[in-house]
Amino acid sequence: MSPRTPQQFENIRTEKKQIIMDAALEVFAQKSYHGASISQIAKVAGVSKGLMYNYFKNKEALISELLIVQFNRIFDSHKININNIDDHELVLFIEKSFSLLDENPEFWKLLFGLTMQTEVLEIIMPQMEKVLEPFLVGFTKYFASKGFDNPIAETQFFWGIMDGLSMDYITMGLPKEYCIQRIKDIYKID
Amino acid sequence: MSPRTPQQFENIRTEKKQIIMDAALEVFAQKSYHGASISQIAKVAGVSKGLMYNYFKNKEALISELLIVQFNRIFDSHKININNIDDHELVLFIEKSFSLLDENPEFWKLLFGLTMQTEVLEIIMPQMEKVLEPFLVGFTKYFASKGFDNPIAETQFFWGIMDGLSMDYITMGLPKEYCIQRIKDIYKID
Amino acid sequence: MSPRTPQQFENIRTEKKQIIMDAALEVFAQKSYHGASISQIAKVAGVSKGLMYNYFKNKEALISELLIVQFNRIFDSHKININNIDDHELVLFIEKSFSLLDENPEFWKLLFGLTMQTEVLEIIMPQMEKVLEPFLVGFTKYFASKGFDNPIAETQFFWGIMDGLSMDYITMGLPKEYCIQRIKDIYKID
Amino acid sequence: MSPRTPQQFENIRTEKKQIIMDAALEVFAQKSYHGASISQIAKVAGVSKGLMYNYFKNKEALISELLIVQFNRIFDSHKININNIDDHELVLFIEKSFSLLDENPEFWKLLFGLTMQTEVLEIIMPQMEKVLEPFLVGFTKYFASKGFDNPIAETQFFWGIMDGLSMDYITMGLPKEYCIQRIKDIYKID
DNA sequence: GATGAATGAGAGTTCATTCAT
DNA sequence: CATGAATGAACTCTCATTCAT
Numbered sequence: 001m002s003p004r005t006p007q008q009f010e011n012i013r014t015e016k017k018q019i020i021m022d023a024a025l026e027v028f029a030q031k032s033y034h035g036a037s038i039s040q041i042a043k044v045a046g047v048s049k050g051l052m053y054n055y056f057k058n059k060e061a062l063i064s065e066l067l068i069v070q071f072n073r074i075f076d077s078h079k080i081n082i083n084n085i086d087d088h089e090l091v092l093f094i095e096k097s098f099s100l101l102d103e104n105p106e107f108w109k110l111l112f113g114l115t116m117q118t119e120v121l122e123i124i125m126p127q128m129e130k131v132l133e134p135f136l137v138g139f140t141k142y143f144a145s146k147g148f149d150n151p152i153a154e155t156q157f158f159w160g161i162m163d164g165l166s167m168d169y170i171t172m173g174l175p176k177e178y179c180i181q182r183i184k185d186i187y188k189i190d
Numbered sequence: 191m192s193p194r195t196p197q198q199f200e201n202i203r204t205e206k207k208q209i210i211m212d213a214a215l216e217v218f219a220q221k222s223y224h225g226a227s228i229s230q231i232a233k234v235a236g237v238s239k240g241l242m243y244n245y246f247k248n249k250e251a252l253i254s255e256l257l258i259v260q261f262n263r264i265f266d267s268h269k270i271n272i273n274n275i276d277d278h279e280l281v282l283f284i285e286k287s288f289s290l291l292d293e294n295p296e297f298w299k300l301l302f303g304l305t306m307q308t309e310v311l312e313i314i315m316p317q318m319e320k321v322l323e324p325f326l327v328g329f330t331k332y333f334a335s336k337g338f339d340n341p342i343a344e345t346q347f348f349w350g351i352m353d354g355l356s357m358d359y360i361t362m363g364l365p366k367e368y369c370i371q372r373i374k375d376i377y378k379i380d
Numbered sequence: 381m382s383p384r385t386p387q388q389f390e391n392i393r394t395e396k397k398q399i400i401m402d403a404a405l406e407v408f409a410q411k412s413y414h415g416a417s418i419s420q421i422a423k424v425a426g427v428s429k430g431l432m433y434n435y436f437k438n439k440e441a442l443i444s445e446l447l448i449v450q451f452n453r454i455f456d457s458h459k460i461n462i463n464n465i466d467d468h469e470l471v472l473f474i475e476k477s478f479s480l481l482d483e484n485p486e487f488w489k490l491l492f493g494l495t496m497q498t499e500v501l502e503i504i505m506p507q508m509e510k511v512l513e514p515f516l517v518g519f520t521k522y523f524a525s526k527g528f529d530n531p532i533a534e535t536q537f538f539w540g541i542m543d544g545l546s547m548d549y550i551t552m553g554l555p556k557e558y559c560i561q562r563i564k565d566i567y568k569i570d
Numbered sequence: 571m572s573p574r575t576p577q578q579f580e581n582i583r584t585e586k587k588q589i590i591m592d593a594a595l596e597v598f599a600q601k602s603y604h605g606a607s608i609s610q611i612a613k614v615a616g617v618s619k620g621l622m623y624n625y626f627k628n629k630e631a632l633i634s635e636l637l638i639v640q641f642n643r644i645f646d647s648h649k650i651n652i653n654n655i656d657d658h659e660l661v662l663f664i665e666k667s668f669s670l671l672d673e674n675p676e677f678w679k680l681l682f683g684l685t686m687q688t689e690v691l692e693i694i695m696p697q698m699e700k701v702l703e704p705f706l707v708g709f710t711k712y713f714a715s716k717g718f719d720n721p722i723a724e725t726q727f728f729w730g731i732m733d734g735l736s737m738d739y740i741t742m743g744l745p746k747e748y749c750i751q752r753i754k755d756i757y758k759i760d
Numbered sequence: 761g762a763t764g765a766a767t768g769a770g771a772g773t774t775c776a777t778t779c780a781t
Numbered sequence: 782c783a784t785g786a787a788t789g790a791a792c793t794c795t796c797a798t799t800c801a802t
Contacts, residue, residue, distance in 0.1 A: 016786080030308065164355060
C-alpha cells in the first residue's frame with residue numbers, strides 16, 4: 001500500500017533494462033540492425049512494445065547503448081598491462097580474446113555484422129576508437145620492441161589476423177588451440 | 191521498327207538484368223539487405239519498380255542471384271591450378287585475392303556484411319560451398335605437402351587470416367604489400 | 381507529523397487541483413487539446429502522471445473542468461449590472477474585456493482555438509451557454525433601448541466584433557485604445 | 571494492354587490528389603490538425619493509407635499544400651482593384667467575403683481553428699502574408715483617403731471586425747445582410 | 761517489355777490510461 | 782495521497798509486392 005521508494009524504482013529500472021538489452025543483443029545478432037524489429041525484441045524480452053520506449057529513446061539509442069556497454073565490458077576484461085606488453089601478455093591477450101568469443105558470441109556476431117554498415121557503425125565509432133586506441137598503441141610498442149621495421153603495419157596485420165580468426169571461429173568453429181599455437185609460432189613465442 | 195527477333199529479346203533481357211544487378215549490388219552494399227529498398231535499387235538502375243519483378247521473383251531472389259553470379263565470377267577468375275597448388279600458386283592466389291578486393295569492394299562489403307546474418311546467408315550457402323570446396327581441398331593438399339601435421343586445420347587458419355585481412359583491408363585499408371610479404375614469411379616462401 | 385484533519389486534506393486537494401489546472405491551461409493553450417499530452421502537463425505541474433488521474437477522471441474531464449472554471453471566473457469578474465446596461469456600463473464591459481485578454485491570454489488562446497472544434501467544444505457548450513445567456517439578454521435590452529430595430533441582430537453583430545477584435549488582439553496585438561474608441565464612435569458614446 | 575502514357579498518369583495523379591485534398595479539408599476542419607489522422611482522411615478519400623504518402627510527403631506537407639492552394643484560390647477570387655479601393659469596392663469586398671464563407675465553410679473553419687496554433691500555422695505563414703499584404707496596403711490607402719487619422723490602425727480594426735463576424739457567421743450563423751448593412755453604416759457608405 | 765498507381769502488412773513511435781506498491 | 786512502470790491502441794510512415802494499362 002505504501003508507495004515504492006525511489007530505490008525500488010531504480011532497481012526495477014536497472015533489472016528491466018538489462019532484460020531488454022539481453023533480448024536486444026540476441027535479436028540484433030540474429031537479424032542485424034535493420035532486420036530486427038522492436039516488436040521482436042519486446043517479445044523476446046517479455047515486455048510490451050510501448051515499454052521499450054520507457055527505457056530507450058528509440059531503436060538507435062537501444063543498439064547504441066547496448067554496443068557501448070558490451071564493448072566497455074569486454075575490453076575492460078582484458079587484464080593485460082597495455083602499456084608494457086611482452087610475449088607473455090600477448091599470449092594472454094590472444095587466449096582471452098578467444099575465450100571472450102566463447103562467452104559472448106552474440107555480441108561478436110552483431111559487431112562483425114555491423115562492421116560493414118557504416119551508417120549504423122558510426123553511431124558508436126567514437127566510443128569504440130577511444131577504447132581501442134590504447135590497445136593499438138600498446139601493440140605497436142610491443143612490435144617495435146620485437147624489432148619489427150614497421151610496427152604500425154605489423155599491428156594492423158596482427159589485428160587483421162585476429163579479426164579473421166575471430167570471425168571464422170564464431171561462424172564456423174576453427175580449432176582454437178591450433179590457431180593460438182600458430183600465432184605463437186608466427187611471433188616465435190615459447 | 192522491325193519486329194525484334196527472339197534473340198534480340200533475349201539480349202535485352204540479359205542486359206537489363208545486368209543493369210539491375212549492378213544497381214542492386216551498389217545499394218545492398220551500402221545499406222545491407224534489410225536496409226535497402228526495391229525502390230532505391232530501381233531508381234539507381236533507372237527502371238520502374240514494376241520492372242524489377244519482371245526480372246526477379248522477389249527481393250530475396252534478387253540478392254540470391256546477385257550473390258551467386260558475383261561469387262562464381264570471382265572464384266572463376268582465380269586462374270590457379272587448384273589441384274596442384276605450389277608456393278608460386280599460393281602467392282598468386284593471395285595477390286589475386288587482394289586485387290579482387292580492389293576490383294569489386296562493393297561485393298565484398300556486402301558479402302562480409304551478410305556473413306553474420308544466418309537468415310540471409312543460408313539462401314546462398316549451398317552454392318557458396320560448392321564453389322569453395324575445391325579450393326579448400328586444394329589448400330589442404332598443399333599444406334600437407336608442406337609437411338603440416340594438421341593440414342585441414344592449417345587450411346582453416348589460412349582461410350581465417352585471409353578473411354580478416356580482406357575485411358580490414360576493405361574497411362580500414364591495411365598496407366597490402368606488407369601483408370602479402372608477411373604471409374609469405376609465415377609460409378617461408380621466396 | 382500529526383494526522384491531518386479532513387479539512388486539511390480538502391485544502392491540499394484544492395491546491396493541487398489548481399496547480400494541475402494552471403499547468404494544463406498553459407500546455408493546452410500552447411499545443412491545443414490533441415497536441416498536448418498528459419505527461420507534459422504533469423511535468424509542468426510537477427506531479428506524477430498517475431496523480432493526474434487522482435484529480436481528474438481523464439483528459440476530457442480535465443479540459444472540461446478547466447474551461448468551465450476559467451469561464452465562470454472570467455464572466456463573474458464582469459461587474460456590470462447585466463440587467464440594466466447603459467452607455468457607461470457598455471464601455472466598462474468593453475474595457476474589462478480587453479483587460480481580461482491581457483490578464484489571461486493563455487485561456488483565450490485556448491478558447492478561440494477550440495471554438496472551431498465541435499467535437500471538443502460541445503463538452504462545455506451547455507455550461508458556456510448558461511453563463512453567456514444573461515449577457516446576451518442584457519445587451520439585447522440595451523440595444524433595444526438605444527432604438528435599434530433589430531436588437532437581437534445587433535447583439536450578435538456586437539458580439540462578433542468583440543470576438544474578432546479579441547482574437548486579433550491576442551494573436552497580432554491590435555491597438556487597444558484605438559479599437560475601444562472606434563466602438564464608442566459606432567455606438568455614439570461620449 | 572499497351573502501357574499508360576505519361577499524360578494518363580498525370581491525369582490520374584491530378585484527380586486523385588484533388589480527391590485526397592478534399593477529404594483532408596473535411597477531416598482537418600472537423601478535428602483540426604492534431605486531432606485528424608491520416609487513416610481517417612484516407613478512409614474518407616476512399617484510398618489506402620499507403621497511397622496518401624504517394625501523393626504527399628507527410629502529414630505536414632498535406633495540410634500545408636492544402637492550405638496554400640485554398641488560400642490562393644480564395645484570395646484570387648476577390649476581383650476588386652486592390653490598388654484603388656473606393657466605397658463601392660469595399661462593399662464588394664465585404665459581400666464577396668461573406669459569400670466565400672458560404673462557398674467553403676470547411677476551409678474557414680480550419681483556418682480559424684489554426685489561427686491559435688502557432689506551431690502549425692507558421693508552416694504557411696510566409697505564403698499567407700505574401701497574399702494578404704497587398705490587401706492590407708490597399709485598405710490602408712482607402713482609409714487614408716477617407717480621412718482617417720490613423721489608417722493603419724483602422725485597417726487593423728476593420729480586419730478584426732471582419733475576422734470576428736466571419737468566425738461567428740460560420741459557427742453560429744449571424745444575419746449576413748444585417749451585418750453587411752451595419753458595416754456600411756459604420757463607414758457611411760450609400 | 762514497361763510503367764507507376766495502389767495495397768496491406770508491419771515498421772517505429774506516442775500516449776491515455778491502469779495498477780501495484 | 783503519490784509514484785512511475787506497464788500496457789495496448791492508435792498514430793505516422795515505409796516498403797515488398799501486385800496489377801491495370
